Amino acid sequence: MHGRLGSRLVKELASGEKGQLTHFNDELLNEVIKECSENFLALQSLIRKMQEEGLDFQTTRNADHYGALINHLSLIRNKRCLMAYVYNRAEMIQNLAWTVGLRLFELPEEIQEKLSHLEKDYFKRHSAALESYMSKVDLNLNVDMVPPKDPYIKVRVLDDLGEGIVVSDKAANFARHSMHFLKRTDAEPYISRMRLKNEEVGQLPHLHRENNGKFYVVTKAQVFYMLHSVVNLS
Numbered sequence: 001m002h003g004r005l006g007s008r009l010v011k012e013l014a015s016g017e018k019g020q021l022t023h024f025n026d027e028l029l030n031e032v033i034k035e036c037s038e039n040f041l042a043l044q045s046l047i048r049k050m051q052e053e054g055l056d057f058q059t060t061r062n063a064d065h066y067g068a069l070i071n072h073l074s075l076i077r078n079k080r081c082l083m084a085y086v087y088n089r090a091e092m093i094q095n096l097a098w099t100v101g102l103r104l105f106e107l108p109e110e111i112q113e114k115l116s117h118l119e120k121d122y123f124k125r126h127s128a129a130l131e132s133y134m135s136k137v138d139l140n141l142n143v144d145m146v147p148p149k150d151p152y153i154k155v156r157v158l159d160d161l162g163e164g165i166v167v168s169d170k171a172a173n174f175a176r177h178s179m180h181f182l183k184r185t186d187a188e189p190y191i192s193r194m195r196l197k198n199e200e201v202g203q204l205p206h207l208h209r210e211n212n213g214k215f216y217v218v219t220k221a222q223v224f225y226m227l228h229s230v231v232n233l234s
Helices: 004-015 026-052 063-099 117-137 184-192 220-233
Strands: 152-157 162-167 170-174 179-183 196-198 207-209 215-217
Touching: 004 026, 004 063, 026 063, 063 117, 152 184, 179 184, 184 196
Parallel strands: none
Antiparallel strands: 152 179, 152 196, 162 170, 207 215
16 A cells, blocks of 8 residues: 555654654665655656547546655655654654764764664764864853762662773772762763663752653753854854
8 A cells, every 4th residue: 555654653653752763764764765665756757658548638537647656645645754754853863962972983882783884874963063063163052051069979770880980080999789979070971871860850950850750951052053053053
């Protein structure tokens, strides 16, 4: 049936947890693209046939006309499904640069496995553009603009980080479930990657938690960056 593959692609995207990436379905995406090509070729063939028969496509209402119309609508529907799939994944990938880190190796392995080769390249380019912008305006947008009341926070290790981790110029052993009192600037990268849990999260308005327990950082500086981008594009 026309458009069914595109619908499956969007349903797969919608079935995942909000804001969480699923594995890139390269096989289904290629099937939708293939169907688009078939629709386009069928549309061209039917229009050419009507032209050869001397029929006006705008006024003639026969089987060829409706066949061309069905293929045209199917092509548009599949195109919109493809764009929705790619665009929504791109938004989530951009968000990773804000919440996890600007380096691909900083992303958890389970997230990297879900990205296609082109998506990884997109993440690198987006991060590079963001770093370039921050360098030009001399402003780090990945930190909160409001200074915290306490520069130190209490954290619990969620994943065994092992030995040799250096924080504040000192080596520490981050065994699983161990508790530590760290500088906020040292701890936040690990909190963003779900390696540490902030035990004082209720006291920090700039750290938010999703229903799945994962943390992300929202800063006023990010709003400034987005507004600045809109002004430049207008």
